[in-house]
């Protein structure tokens with residue numbers, strides 16, 4: 001993984017799309033989103049909860065509850081935005097459709113990047129219309145502690161063709177490059193681990209915002225194992 005990249009451009013111009021199940025949102029997601037605004041010239045991060053997860057089993061909380069937890073978590077951060085576009089769309093949540101819709105909102109010239117953890121990036125070749133993703137956006141791949149499995153040949157080829165070279169910037173083009181990043185305070189936490197703690201009646205404090213934890217208790221979420 002590349003080292004932390006210093007923020008260089010004067011005018012923030014990059015738009016980020018950070019999709020996920022967010023079941024629930026946690027400090028792993030939040031630190032990544034926030035730190036990207038500190039190391040790259042980002043003007044907005046769209047956090048997009050998915051309606052029907054295309055690559056995994058159904059989440060435990062409803063779409064509305066997941067969006068509400070996300071909005072509680074980011075309320076004080078002006079560059080982070082809870083985006084409900086996948087919840088308003090019928091059918092499965094394909095990232096390619098979400099990127100196409102953001103591209104339509106921002107126009108052809110807007111530098112746009114999709115954010116992925118390394119674990120999610122490894123599965124990219126099997127995604128719906130995966131070859132279209134890099135036509136619509138850049139991809140920023142974040143190191144995820146504890147999830148550093150080796151890439152398959154197809155993923156290596158993608159990196160070979162698209163990885164950002166020294167001296168290049170994501171802002172120089174609207175789409176098509178891959179940037180690997182290791183953020184300073186990335187840490188090993190997952191929503192699965194949080195759900196497991198809660199189902200076992202153990203504390204999940206300090207892994208996610210207090211407001212989100214309060215909401216989980218109020219709504220009696222994640223009380224049983226799935």
Ligand code: ATP
Nearest residue numbers: 019020021022028116117120144187189190191192
């Ligand atoms: P689950 O355990 O339910 O699979 P998760 O914690 O992996 O959930 P998701 O909502 O599935 O969270 O993840 C959305 C995106 O955030 C994915 O690209 C994932 O790789 C990334 N991500 C999640 N947790 C971290 C973390 N601690 N550090 C870096 N990236 C993360």
